[in-house]
Amino acid sequence: MNTEDDDTRQPTFDDARRRFLKGLGVGAAGAVAAASLPTPAWGGQTLKDALGGFFQKHYQKMSPEEVQAALERVERRAKERFGVDINCENTPPMEGVVFGYAINLSRCKGYRECVAGCVKENNQGRDSQVQYIRVLELKKGDFNLEHSDHYYEHETVPRDGHFYLPVQCMQCDDPPCVKACPVEATWMEPDGIVVIDYDWCIGCRYCMAACPYWARHFNWTNPQIPAEELNPETHYLGNRPRPKGVVEKCHFCVQRTRKGRQPACMEACPTGARVFGNLLDPKSEIRYILEHKTVFRLKEELGTDPKFWYYSD
Amino acid sequence: MKLLRFFADSLREMFRGPPGYWAWLGGLAMIVAVGAWNYLDQVRDGLVITGMSDQVSWGFYIANFAFLVGIAAAAVLLVIPAYLFDRKDVKEVVLVGEGMAVAAVVMAMTFVTLDLGHPERLWHALPGIGRFNFPHSLLAWDIVVLSGYLVLNIAIPFYILFTRYRGHEPNFNLYFPLVVIAMFWAVSIHTVTAFLFSANPSRPFWHTALLGPRFIASAFASGPALIIMVLQAVRKFTDYPVSQSVIDLLALIMTFALQISVFFVGVELFTDFYNEGAHAASIHYLFLGIGDFGALRPWIWSALTMNVTAMIILMIHPLRRNIVTLNIACVLAFIGIWIEKGMGLVIPGFIPTPLGEIFEYTPTGKELLITAGVWALGVLVFTLVTRPVIAIQVGRLRYEKVPGPAQVKDFIR
């Protein structure tokens, strides 16, 4: 058979097979190429990232390589969503450290600088309008939270005859939210911070019902952050950009505190009302306060054992 | 082989009927489609399309979920008389009740699923490949008990129907232990759902030991109300015989349950209002409003009025026996308990917030349409499932054609 007479001879099975394999090869190459292309079908991610994210394991179950892959996915996602190059880290907890926080109610004047600092540091959605810290204004002589004003807007603060109570996640040592979560998306780390794996949370919001301090917040919509305000120094369990449909809360600025820096709220407070440190260090400021000042915790009777105290001079 | 024929025949039975039946199916399918269409908006934009907020983070979906778990549990009120007390009349209709339980569980699970921020991540709850927080999380318990209840309420009727379909008698000793398990399981699904709420000291309105009993009592009042109305529909629209004695029994159970349910409401009111502390803020908001806020007041008072009226009707023997007044009582009790248990229980748990803020909740139009879609889905499931159930029970549907006209009494034990 003269193979050069292609026009006249009948196609053989070999021809068909060759054509099929060639097509398969082209198709496979095309699929691989398509998998690395961002497409709207996967929310702007590449197919590889979308699948990788979907099948991603729980943070505590991932190997170091898998964690690294997850961090890189977060970084790529942020680049795609905001056009900003971020750095997502996984700084482990410090040895011999359990964090504690205290607020001096005599010093808090209700400026809400802590709130502003937190929003900027932690990449909270301006549209989903999550704020980890809420400052309550109460009338002197009345500690009933139901009489508090959350939305005070005065020309100047502090307002005469009133005092201010900032509330955020208490990082309870017996956290009801950790018990409530059906998929263990939230847990307490060795340094005492109660963290959330935002890629594991299914968004059932049971933890929000369980929290006695209204500390947990939900992304009802996609968090919108102006690119120029995005904080690029992030931690996977902390202020990395979050998707919609997951719960988030104060995490004691894990991206800062695990490197020795103060949480953003403490740094922002102009009056020095906030004190943060290592409860296991007997010479720390926080220990001094707990041992020498009259301190209390909110809703102590619920047995949540918060690591967040209030004191006054 | 017989199994395949069973499914094929059942499917054929589901999609066979007079024009009225098709209109019914079509209408339901349309409502389901509208709900699904709106759900796509929720998938795209997030739960921001609902009226929920950080302050009231559970709303209409979970309210309906809590109510429907109760309806599902109420199937046990047919199972117990049928199998434990050997009531033949009830045994005839018990499979219809279990079909209703299946539909209610499907609805409840659907509501929870579409309340999630990331329903595609549900696999995270699978033990092994996921992280299942059992036994600490009450929501994990709820997943276990609802799935188990669904399996039981499919397995037992399936066994009975498939056996009858093949022309044999189901083996009582085989399915009765499962039935006993199902009896306890039914009470447990609703108790676990109550515990889901009452386990939270952060929400004083829910944090009461009475919540479990309240849930069971109101379930046993609203469930029979629905079953009574459904059985009358079955009697009217199909060839399935439903004895009046079954309806009388259910009406009696409903009377007791409704009395207990109303009593429990009274108990709550006394306990919270006698020495009113901050923990009573939610019930104060619900019944009396706080300051300028009182959106739930008309709802709860209507619900209470409906429940008390239904209770009084049922307590008067002639009125309970009269089919018209009975149906009025059923409708009143069903709606009244739906309000009281749904919006009147889930929402006030969030108002005021643990930080004392009062922020009200109103479901949005899309939320209502999605909810309607799920209810339509449940009714559709029930309608479809009941067709082969009736056909097999009545004897019309068999693997081998039955010679001669079938007699109901020949096949129902």
Added chain:
Amino acid sequence: MQTETGGCRGGFCLAIRVRSKGVHVTHDSFAASPVCRGISSRVRIFALSVAALWSCFAVNGVAAGDEPQDATQRQLHFKGYPDAPSFQVLPRRDDLFFYPCSQCHEFMEASDTVRELDSPHDIELDHGGGRLWCIQCHSMDERDMLWTMLKEPVDFDEAYIVCGGCHANRQRDWYYGSHGKRLEVWQGERVLYNCTHCHDAHSPSIKPRAPVAAPPVRAGMERPDGEVHRPESVWQRHEAVQQGGTAGEH
């Protein structure tokens, strides 16, 4: 203090109103090297060179040279709190526009008479409710220093020694960290803000200022449109009863 995540917006910073040739300028920020517009260029150049010179020494937050960090290690009778964790203090001297004081006060006699002052320092003394005069804190011997009640000289960068003379409990709190503010880190070497970073020594009370905006509500929703429920207090109720004779309403 200018910080990355927020700044104090005036009100309690050291404010020196400088009046020269009829031009009013107010400092109300802690810029490291404040530049004051509208002042005669001669004074400005002089001040800048002095500030530059002193800032060389002030780099480590120490008053001068290699002296020990905590002033209490010098020859003060007050020994501080040895078991408080060690610290450095953020220097203040470079923020003081008129420093060194001796450039003018060398030519003036120190006086402890309480009197009406007509000076470039338009300072309103609102400290102590009339109990204090300048020389309670400012040394009459060494014009560039403050002094304790025992007339021991204290540098401006160690003003906390002076403040503690009256505010002993507050000073102790400051040493141990339950008062005042620490820079940057929560662990390791402590760098603290001096008292005068937050409290204008001449008018130390923290002045009211505007708050940051109220929290938003969820996207697509409005803030609740009602009053915060605040029942009257116990004593208000009794007052009403005693005045009106009727039982007050909850």
